[in-house]
Structures are given as C-alpha cells and as structure tokens.
Amino acid sequence: MKILVDNTPIECQEGELLIDVLINNGVEIPHFCYQQDLGMDGNCRMCMVEIKGQKRPQIACDTFVCENLEVSTKSEKINEVKRSILELELLNHPVDCPICDQAGECKLQDYYMDYGLYESHLCTPKTKKGKHIDLGSNVMLDQERCVLCMRCVRFTSNITKTGELGVIGRGDKAKIAVAPNHPLNNSYAMNVVELCPVGALTSKDFRFQQRVWFLDSAKSICHGCSRGCNIFIDYNETKYTDEKVYRFRARRNKEINLSFLCDFGRLSYKELNEKFTSSTWHVETFKEYLKIEKKVALASPSLSLQQLQAIKEFCEKNSIALYSLPYVDESFGDDWLKINDRSANFAGVKELLISTCQNDFENSLKDANLIINFDHNLLKSHMPENKQLLHFSTSKCDYGTVYAIANFAHENGTLINCDGIRQEYYATKYRCETPRLVELLEELK
Amino acid sequence: MQTKIVSKNFEIPHANSLEVALKNGRYTSLEKLFTYQPQEVIDIIKTSNLRGKGGGGAPAGAKWQLASDFEGKKYLVVNADESEPGTFKDRQIISKDPHLLIEGIICTCYAIGANSSYIYVRGEYEEFSDILQIAIDEAYAKNILGDEAKYPVEITIHRGAGAYICGEKSALLESLEGNRGHPRLKPKSPEPEFYFGEPTLVNNVETIASVPFIIENGAEAYTAYGTDCSSGTLLFAISGHVEKAGVYEAEFGVGMWDYIQKLGGGVKNGKKLKAVIPGGASTPILPAHLVMEAKLDYENLKSLGSALGTGGMIVLDEDVSMVKALKNLLRFYHHESCGQCTPCREGTSWVDKTLDKFINKTATLQDLEVLKSVSKSMNGQTICVFAPAASGVIDGFLKHFESEFLECIV
Ligand SMILES: Cc1cc2nc3c(=O)[nH]c(=O)nc-3n(C[C@H](O)[C@H](O)[C@H](O)COP(=O)(O)O)c2cc1C
Ligand code: SF4
Numbered sequence: 001m002k003i004l005v006d007n008t009p010i011e012c013q014e015g016e017l018l019i020d021v022l023i024n025n026g027v028e029i030p031h032f033c034y035q036q037d038l039g040m041d042g043n044c045r046m047c048m049v050e051i052k053g054q055k056r057p058q059i060a061c062d063t064f065v066c067e068n069l070e071v072s073t074k075s076e077k078i079n080e081v082k083r084s085i086l087e088l089e090l091l092n093h094p095v096d097c098p099i100c101d102q103a104g105e106c107k108l109q110d111y112y113m114d115y116g117l118y119e120s121h122l123c124t125p126k127t128k129k130g131k132h133i134d135l136g137s138n139v140m141l142d143q144e145r146c147v148l149c150m151r152c153v154r155f156t157s158n159i160t161k162t163g164e165l166g167v168i169g170r171g172d173k174a175k176i177a178v179a180p181n182h183p184l185n186n187s188y189a190m191n192v193v194e195l196c197p198v199g200a201l202t203s204k205d206f207r208f209q210q211r212v213w214f215l216d217s218a219k220s221i222c223h224g225c226s227r228g229c230n231i232f233i234d235y236n237e238t239k240y241t242d243e244k245v246y247r248f249r250a251r252r253n254k255e256i257n258l259s260f261l262c263d264f265g266r267l268s269y270k271e272l273n274e275k276f277t278s279s280t281w282h283v284e285t286f287k288e289y290l291k292i293e294k295k296v297a298l299a300s301p302s303l304s305l306q307q308l309q310a311i312k313e314f315c316e317k318n319s320i321a322l323y324s325l326p327y328v329d330e331s332f333g334d335d336w337l338k339i340n341d342r343s344a345n346f347a348g349v350k351e352l353l354i355s356t357c358q359n360d361f362e363n364s365l366k367d368a369n370l371i372i373n374f375d376h377n378l379l380k381s382h383m384p385e386n387k388q389l390l391h392f393s394t395s396k397c398d399y400g401t402v403y404a405i406a407n408f409a410h411e412n413g414t415l416i417n418c419d420g421i422r423q424e425y426y427a428t429k430y431r432c433e434t435p436r437l438v439e440l441l442e443e444l445k
Numbered sequence: 446m447q448t449k450i451v452s453k454n455f456e457i458p459h460a461n462s463l464e465v466a467l468k469n470g471r472y473t474s475l476e477k478l479f480t481y482q483p484q485e486v487i488d489i490i491k492t493s494n495l496r497g498k499g500g501g502g503a504p505a506g507a508k509w510q511l512a513s514d515f516e517g518k519k520y521l522v523v524n525a526d527e528s529e530p531g532t533f534k535d536r537q538i539i540s541k542d543p544h545l546l547i548e549g550i551i552c553t554c555y556a557i558g559a560n561s562s563y564i565y566v567r568g569e570y571e572e573f574s575d576i577l578q579i580a581i582d583e584a585y586a587k588n589i590l591g592d593e594a595k596y597p598v599e600i601t602i603h604r605g606a607g608a609y610i611c612g613e614k615s616a617l618l619e620s621l622e623g624n625r626g627h628p629r630l631k632p633k634s635p636e637p638e639f640y641f642g643e644p645t646l647v648n649n650v651e652t653i654a655s656v657p658f659i660i661e662n663g664a665e666a667y668t669a670y671g672t673d674c675s676s677g678t679l680l681f682a683i684s685g686h687v688e689k690a691g692v693y694e695a696e697f698g699v700g701m702w703d704y705i706q707k708l709g710g711g712v713k714n715g716k717k718l719k720a721v722i723p724g725g726a727s728t729p730i731l732p733a734h735l736v737m738e739a740k741l742d743y744e745n746l747k748s749l750g751s752a753l754g755t756g757g758m759i760v761l762d763e764d765v766s767m768v769k770a771l772k773n774l775l776r777f778y779h780h781e782s783c784g785q786c787t788p789c790r791e792g793t794s795w796v797d798k799t800l801d802k803f804i805n806k807t808a809t810l811q812d813l814e815v816l817k818s819v820s821k822s823m824n825g826q827t828i829c830v831f832a833p834a835a836s837g838v839i840d841g842f843l844k845h846f847e848s849e850f851l852e853c854i855v
C-alpha cells in the first residue's frame with residue numbers, strides 16, 4: 001500500500017500509525033508525547049499534519065494510514081500550526097539551557113530551531129513551579145521545564161506498573177509529582193530520564209558532568225546480564241583529561257529491550273572507567289610461564305565469540321585445559337529484562353563447545369600448577385594455594401600477576417544473548433592504551 | 446409561555462418522595478414501556494427527535510442505537526456534573542422530581558439492554574445527591590429498581606470531586622474508572638463511549654428525564670412542541686441582571702427577548718439590555734440587537750454565530766464592563782482546563798493573565814493580538830472542545846465589543 005507524503009509516495013502497511021510511517025521513513029515529524037514503545041497519548045499536539053480532505057490539521061500519532069492518504073508535513077499552514085503550538089509549549093518554560101543537562105539533545109531546542117525562530121510575545125509573568133525535586137532512584141525533576149508529555153507517567157503506569165509518578169493540579173498548574181513518602185522506586189526508574197524529551201527529568205548520576213555535545217556514541221551491548229540490551233556508550237575524548245565513559249543510553253531494539261534498560265545495567269558503565277595496577281607485558285616472560293607443567297585456564301562467559309575462539313585455539317595449542325563457568329545470581333532476575341544468568345555470552349561459550357563443567361574444572365584446578373584466568377570474576381578475588389596465577393583482566397585482581405586487557409568499550413565483538421540472538425558491538429573511537437586480548441594471544445603464536 | 450413536560454411536578458410539594466411521585470404520574474410510562482421491544486423504544490426516541498440536553502444537542506436515538514448495537518455488557522451513565530456557569534437545570538430535576546430521572550433511566554436501560562447505570566453528580570451537589578439517593582433507596586425498596594424489578598436495573602451515584610472537565614463525557618468516564626479526569630482522544634468513526642471497555646451510553650439528566658413523556662405519549666406528542674429541527678422543550682435557565690432568575694421550561698423556538706421579558710421578568714431595575722450569553726458560559730455572547738431577533742433553538746442561535754448550549758442564559762445590563770465580564774469567564778477556563786493538551790493548558794492561562802492588563806488599563810495593541818492569536822491556537826487543535834469553547838467566548842467578545850478593549854490600551 002502507498003501513501004503520499006509531501007507528494008512523495010511512501011510504502012506502508014494498512015493500519016500502521018502515520019507517525020510511525022513518517023519516523024521510519026525519515027520524514028521529520030516533531031513530537032513530544034509519542035514514543036514508539038510507550039504508544040500514543042495525543043496530548044502535546046506537536047505532530048500536526050495536513051490531511052487532504054480534512055478541514056482541520058490532524059495529529060499524526062492518532063492517524064492510521066489508509067490507501068491513498070495524502071499528507072502534507074511542511075506546508076506553510078502546517079508550519080504555522082506547529083509554530084503556534086511550540087510557542088505555547090515554550091511559553092512558561094524557564095529557558096535555562098546554559099545550566100540544563102538536556103541542552104544539545106533537547107526537543108524544545110531542536111524544534112525551536114526548526115519551526116520556531118519567533119520573537120517572544122510574552123508580556124505577563126511566567127508560571128512558577130518546583131525546581132530540583134528529588135524523586136528518588138537517582139531522578140531529579142524540574143517542574144518548570146516539563147512539557148507534560150506524560151511519557152514518564154505512562155512508563156511507570158503502563159510499563160513497570162509501579163505507578164509512582166502522576167500529575168497533580170489542573171491547567172497551567174498541572175505538574176508531575178510523586179505522592180509524599182512514595183518515591184520513585186523500581187529497578188527501571190532511570191528510563192524516565194531518557195524518555196523525557198526535555199530537561200525536566202535528569203539523572204543524578206549524569207547531572208552537571210558533561211555537556212552532551214562533547215560526547216561521542218558507540219553502538220554496544222550491555223554486559224550486565226545475558227539479556228544483551230542494546231546500548232549506546234556515550235564517552236568523550238579530550239586532549240587534556242582522560243577519556244571517560246559518561247553514561248549508557250538505551251539503543252532501541254524491538255526484539256530485546258525496546259527503548260529501555262535496567263538501572264543496574266545503565267549504571268554499569270562505571271566499571272569501564274576503573275583504573276587498576278597491572279604488570280608490563282613481555283612475550284618472553286609469558287612464554288616461560290607456559291613451560292610449567294599442568295595448566296588450566298578459565299575464561300569469562302562475557303567475552304566475545306572472537307575472544308573465546310582465540311582463547312580456545314591458544315589453549316589447544318599449548319595443552320591447557322579450558323573451562324568457562326556462568327555467572328549466576330539468583331537475586332538478579334525479574335519478569336522483564338533482567339536475567340539471573342549474568343554472563344553476556346554464555347550461549348557463545350556453549351556454541352564453541354568450551355567445557356562448562358564445574359566438577360571437571362575443580363579437579364583440573366587441584367592438579368594444576370599454572371592457572372590462566374581470562375577475565376573471569378571467580379579468580380579475581382580468590383587465590384588457590386601453591387599455584388601460579390596469571391590474569392588477562394579488564395578489572396582489578398587481588399592476587400597473581402595481572403596483564404591488563406581492553407574492556408568491551410574498546411572492542412568489536414559478537415555476543416549471543418539468552419534467546420540465542422547474535423549481536424555485534426563496536427569499539428569507541430578513542431585511543432586504547434591497554435592491548436586487546438586477541439592481539440596478545442596472536443603474539444604468542 | 447411555559448410548557449411543562451419535564452417540570453410538570455416541580456411545584457408539587459414533596460414530589461421527591463415516592464409516595465407523592467406515584468400519585469402524580471411517576472412510573473406510569475413503564476407499563477407502556479414493557480409492551481414495546483427494546484428496538485421499538487429506540488425507534489420511538491428517534492422519531493421524537495429528542496436531542497441531547499447537555500449542551501451538544503446530538504440526536505439521542507442515534508446514540509442509543511450505537512450503544513445498543515455494540516456487543517458487550519452495557520452501561521448507562523447519566524451526566525449530572527452540571528458545572529457550566531449559568532446552567533442550573535439538572536439540579537432542579539434531581540431535587541424536585543428525582544423519580545422522573547429514575548423512571549427515565551429504567552426506560553433507557555431497557556432500550557439499550559443495560560442493567561447497570563451510574564449517575565455522575567457534580568461534587569458540590571452534596572445536598573441534591575442526598576435527595577437523589579433517598580429516592581433511589583425508595584425505588585429499590587418498592588422493587589422498582591433492583592433484581593426483583595420487572596426489568597432489573599441498578600443505579601449507583603458517583604460524586605465528582607469538583608472539576609468542570611469531568612462533565613465532558615470521556616473525562617467523566619475516566620473519572621468514574623478512578624483515573625484523573627482527562628478527556629480521551631475522539632474516535633474516528635461513530636462508536637459508543639466505553640466504561641472499563643464496555644459499551645456505554647452517556648446522556649444528560651434532562652435528556653433522560655424527557656424520555657418517560659415520550660414513551661407514555663408517543664413521539665408525535667413530543668414533536669408537537671418546538672421547531673422542525675429542535676423538537677420538544679428545554680428547561681431554559683435565566684440568570685444575571687433579570688428580575689426573576691430561575692428555570693422555566695419552554696418549547697424550542699420561542700423568542701429570546703420574549704422569554705427574558707415574560708419569564709425572566711425583564712432586565713433588572715428597568716435597565717437597558719447590553720448582551721446575553723445564551724446557553725451557558727461556553728456559548729459566544731450575543732449583543733442586544735441580536736438578542737431581539739434570536740429564537741431559542743439550535744439552528745437559529747447557530748445562524749447568529751452562537752449556540753444554544755445548555756439553554757442557560759446569562760443576561761448582562763448596560764452597566765456591565767465587557768472587559769471584566771470576559772475576565773470573569775477566562776478566569777474560569779484558566780482554572781478548569783484539565784491541563785492535558787498544550788494549546789489549552791498554556792493558552793487558557795495566557796489569555797487570562799493578558800486580560801489582567803486590560804483590567805489595569807496597561808494593555809498594548811500587542812496584547813490584543815495575543816488574545817486573538819492564542820484564541821486561534823486554541824481552536825480546533827485540542828483533544829476536547831473545552832479549548833475551542835473558550836476560544837469562541839473570546840472571539841465573541843472581541844467581535845461585538847472590541848471597542849471596550851481598545852479603550853483599555855495605553
Ligand atoms: C468541557 C465540557 C463540559 C461538559 N459538561 C457537561 C455537564 O456538566 N453536563 C452534561 O450533561 N454534559 C456536559 N458536557 C457534554 C458531554 O460531553 C456530553 O456530550 C453529554 O453529557 C451528552 O449527553 P446528551 O447527549 O444527553 O447531551 C460537557 C462537555 C464539555 C466539552
Ligand atoms: S517530566 Fe519529562 S517525561 Fe515527564 S511529563 Fe514532563 S516532560 Fe514529559
């Protein structure tokens with residue numbers, strides 16, 4: 001089926017929402033309240049389009065496409081409508097962009113540049129509302145910046161079904177709030193910050209840390225559990241300070257995490273910034289170690305298929321018994337995204353036929369003189385007696401000799417998630433001083 | 446000049462009690478009702494051309510048909526939220542003849558196949574709601590309502606919390622479901638309302654109270670009153686600068702000025718008429734010269750650029766400042782906007798605050814432009830018709846009385 005958008009035919013399915021068709025085909029359609037995974041609410045009135053045969057402009061988020069629909073998204077008339085709605089949206093807005101964390105990724109700013117560009121007509125006092133309100137779960141609210149799109153309310157009522165957020169007051173006194181003594185309290189709460197199209201909801205963790213226009217993004221996968229939620233790693237690379245990861249953002253994937261992340265996964269970016277001491281890598285020294293009889297290796301089930309494959313080849317060549325054990329945490333999972341299997345690639349371990357037998361591993365460990373740990377957490381804080389312990393690690397280890405390797409922010413790789421979905425992740429662009437595991441193993445060949 | 450159909454028993458003392466009500470003809474329509482099939486009842490209502498009396502004037506029969514045709518457990522919800530300034534007719538029915546409403550509910554439920562009904566009563570109507578509850582209890586005790594009745598009907602009163610917007614039918618249903626009173630997005634094609642997902646008919650108190658007469662006397666007896674398109678009668682209300690403010694039922698089509706003089710007793714203290722807000726605050730104002738030619742029916746008032754609305758006339762005499770009158774109305778819209786959609790939430794507050802500058806005589810020409818442009822933005826771009834109504838009010842004042850606004854400009 002075809003519809004005509006600004007005189008260009010677009011292919012679509014009968015009954016699809018017009019706004020989805022426009023978004024999916026890259027047609028600009030300003031919108032605050034519609035969100036592909038929260039659905040329509042129709043309150044912001046920003047997504048107005050002209051539809052042939054209709055007297056009044058219509059909202060695209062409440063229009064279903066049908067054969068021969070003729071839509072205009074940028075006629076002079078419709079741009080005037082958008083301008084007038086935007087003017088009202090911004091009327092009582094504090095416009096404190098210089099101190100607002102959303103600046104640079106704010107829909108009010110974007111749309112003002114696209115459709116606004118008017119002189120303010122406001123000659124009456126602005127409505128005052130609450131500032132820096134701590135809602136709980138790391139989320140801060142500025143009611144004056146809020147455009148009442150209800151995304152945050154819909155998230156807590158329809159998605160997490162925890163219902164902490166609501167609107168109180170009517171008309172221009174309407175504001176988002178939590179009930180007294182009932183703070184925002186669920187393990188997905190920080191999604192509301194990302195859903196908020198403006199700077200009304202900000203994260204305590206990211207507030208005032210970095211202007212977003214200094215950030216670069218890499219497409220990656222959360223390593224917090226085997227769900228494999230798709231993320232953007234937002235990081236920056238500056239000349240005078242250390243490179244740093246500032247946050248994870250959800251990257252939409254309809255099959256896995258939609259537009260959401262759990263708070264644990266979202267905050268797990270911090271591990272990527274951790275510094276730890278390690279030994280200098282010498283191929284020759286390492287080769288000496290390899291002469292030790294009876295060796296066993298343990299590989300982290302969160303390493304990529306490529307890393308695991310290289311480890312496997314290395315171990316076979318050097319007659320090292322290789323194992324991988326899952327990270328299981330019975331208290332982690334829930335009935336939505338979070339999974340008790342906390343490894344990012346346990347399905348990958350299985351695919352490569354690496355032994356996952358706990359008993360066999362413990363027996364090999366007893367006999368072994370040399371243990372090589374490929375980033376598995378189990379051995380980082382545990383020292384088997386009378387053995388040599390070598391680590392290739394992305395984080396701090398309490399015992400043994402540690403060779404630092406690049407963490408997943410610096411790697412390209414493939415993971416298989418809990419549902420068998422194979423996914424790629426990509427390295428950030430910044431310089432990586434720590435070597436990559438695969439390259440080290442290459443040197444040993 | 447009065448035609449008493451719905452208000453027939455209003456003057457009878459204690460007509461709110463079942464005993465007196467039964468002596469004065471209440472529930473007699475039910476005998477006739479049960480001789481008809483439900484569809485026949487709907488057809489009679491269609492022929493009677495009964496129109497919704499909550500302000501919109503939509504044909505009742507067609508709405509009943511929609512609800513009746515839809516699969517599912519059906520509900521009737523009676524809208525007694527009556528919060529429109531200038532409108533105070535429904536409370537007369539509830540307090541003076543509540544059994545007429547109950548009788549109408551039974552007829553309507555029978556016609557559409559509902560066994561449960563709710564009456565959503567305006568929060569402030571505590572006293573009237575109590576009277577209504579007593580009448581309902583009496584009807585249950587006499588098996589007029591309840592399981593043992595000839596046609597089982599349950600009635601539950603739900604009291605609102607004092608929000609004008611909860612009179613809008615979909616906001617009312619949201620509120621009844623326990624949610625915030627936010628109007629819903631309008632459907633693209635005709636369908637009934639939905640209460641917890643089940644097909645529901647929402648009608649105004651007076652609409653339902655008009656049903657027993659039609660059932661008992663036939664559609665023609667109703668269409669004998671009024672005009673071709675506006676059949677029957679309406680409980681017109683009159684308030685403001687008149688000698689005898691009150692609710693007086695009259696047939697559609699009578700002259701507005703005639704009504705004001707004969708039933709309202711004319712403008713108070715012999716002053717001259719300046720204007721009339723014809724059908725509750727949300728209808729555009731009519732200046733005196735248009736009042737003289739206005740007829741109290743839907744079509745005539747529409748042709749004059751206004752609307753019949755709820756038929757609650759507010760009369761303004763020659764001394765009224767139109768700037769202050771508009772300010773009074775805009776304060777109401779500012780206060781009552783549900784705040785859901787942008788043009789209304791921000792627009793109602795902006796125009797109200799801008800009016801302050803006219804009151805203080807510090808307005809500029811730009812402020813007048815703001816009134817006009819914001820009014821335009823509020824029209825036709827919102828979820829419900831609250832904002833367009835406010836816009837129509839502003840436009841009406843500016844159209845007929847712009848000079849008074851210009852006088853406030855520095
Ligand atoms: C802002 C607003 C307020 C309303 N308030 C009332 C009200 O108080 N009572 C009422 O009967 N209808 C009210 N209505 C109209 C209802 O939405 C609905 O049309 C009516 O109850 C239908 O009944 P009717 O067809 O019998 O008139 C209101 C509509 C709007 C937009
Ligand atoms: S806080 Fe943000 S997400 Fe919530 S209603 Fe306001 S603008 Fe929308």
Ligand code: SF4
Binds near residue numbers: 266
């Ligand atoms: S559910 Fe798992 S993969 Fe998703 S964000 Fe949380 S920890 Fe990461």
Ligand code: SF4
Binds near residue numbers: 830
């Ligand atoms: S027009 Fe006003 S009252 Fe109606 S839904 Fe929008 S904000 Fe609420």
Ligand code: FES
Binds near residue numbers: 032044
């Ligand atoms: S996105 Fe369509 S009304 Fe908000």
